[in-house]
Amino acid sequence: xxxxxxxxxxxxxxxxxxxxxxxxxxxxxxxxxxxxxxxxxxxxxxxxxxxxxxxxxxxxxxxxxxxxxxxxxxxxxxxxxxxxxxxxxxxxxxxxxxxxxxxxxxxxxxxxxxxxxxxxxxxxx
Amino acid sequence: xxxxxxxxxxxxxxxxxxxxxxxxxxxxxxxxxxxxxxxxxxxxxxxxxxxxxxxxxxxxxxxxxxxxxxxxxxxxxxxxxxxxxxxxxxxxxxxxxxxxxxxxxxxxxxxxxxxxxxxxxxxxx
DNA sequence: TCTGATATTCTACACTTGTAAAATATGATA
DNA sequence: TATCATATTTTACAAGTGTAGAATATCAGA
Numbered sequence: 059x060x061x062x063x064x065x066x067x068x069x070x071x072x073x074x075x076x077x078x079x080x081x082x083x084x085x086x087x088x089x090x091x092x093x094x095x096x097x098x099x100x101x102x103x104x105x106x107x108x109x110x111x112x113x114x115x116x117x118x119x120x121x122x123x124x125x126x127x128x129x130x131x132x133x134x135x136x137x138x139x140x141x142x143x144x145x146x147x148x149x150x151x152x153x154x155x156x157x158x159x160x161x162x163x164x165x166x167x168x169x170x171x172x173x174x175x176x177x178x179x180x181x182x183x
Numbered sequence: 184x185x186x187x188x189x190x191x192x193x194x195x196x197x198x199x200x201x202x203x204x205x206x207x208x209x210x211x212x213x214x215x216x217x218x219x220x221x222x223x224x225x226x227x228x229x230x231x232x233x234x235x236x237x238x239x240x241x242x243x244x245x246x247x248x249x250x251x252x253x254x255x256x257x258x259x260x261x262x263x264x265x266x267x268x269x270x271x272x273x274x275x276x277x278x279x280x281x282x283x284x285x286x287x288x289x290x291x292x293x294x295x296x297x298x299x300x301x302x303x304x305x306x307x308x
Numbered sequence: 309t310c311t312g313a314t315a316t317t318c319t320a321c322a323c324t325t326g327t328a329a330a331a332t333a334t335g336a337t338a
Numbered sequence: 339t340a341t342c343a344t345a346t347t348t349t350a351c352a353a354g355t356g357t358a359g360a361a362t363a364t365c366a367g368a
Binding site for chain 3: 191192193194223224225226227230231234247248249
């Protein structure tokens with residue numbers, strides 16, 4: 059999508075569920091998944107879904123009483139946008155800046171280090 | 184600070200300038216630095232500074248006609264919060280997820296890889 | 309077909325954020 | 339000290355976001 063924008067937190071919550079379920083998505087599925095955790099009422103969820111449709115993140119169809127939804131933006135594409143924005147805004151696109159910030163106080167785990175080393179070496183050869 | 188919250192973008196812009204200058208900070212300094220770029224009027228900047236004071240990011244003193252400001256939160260502390268929130272929310276705290284997202288389409292530069300390898304190796308032994 | 313249950317839509321409202329005009333205070337200068 | 343220039347404070351307002359009550363539509367069953 060041209061000029062995709064960051065999602066408000068609540069809408070991103072919804073999208074996370076949408077991405078992890080199989081389409082078509084129903085409101086019931088969303089309610090079941092996060093209704094409890096977030097204590098959202100049905101109209102709240104419906105409002106968020108509607109806004110996501112307006113934003114072009116979902117498309118929707120009405121069958122009788124109920125609506126179904128389908129994602130138009132993939133999780134990968136969205137996370138890429140989000141991550142690039144973040145790296146640029148807070149770390150001048152420097153990965154080193156990021157790790158230094160994160161592990162300034164704490165130490166990285168062995169596992170993280172291993173994964174990272176493996177990843178970096180693979181790209182380098 | 185207990186329960187520090189994320190800053191709105193405009194306020195973060197201000198903080199970036201605050202952090203890079205020597206305290207005490209004056210509005211004039213801010214205006215000079217980003218007044219042009221962002222085309223903010225003086226009252227806009229003053230409002231943002233006031234909000235930052237209310238949030239506990241700055242303290243301020245009034246000398247005569249003018250105000251001076253001092254940061255109460257360091258750049259390092261704030262970036263740590265921001266980065267941790269980001270990693271948790273968008274990457275389940277996994278670096279690998281982050282690098283895979285970033286370098287899914289593009290390739291990492293030699294320089295990034297070198298820096299990263301160096302960093303990881305240093306931590307490991 | 310009437311009725312109740314349920315999903316959706318409409319409407320609303322408070323809070324946050326970005327932005328600044330108008331009003332005011334105060335130091336500098338004539 | 340009266341006046342001007344300038345910095346600050348007050349006030350405001352539109353958009354965006356989180357949240358949901360009230361109103362409405364529609365399916366399923368009596």
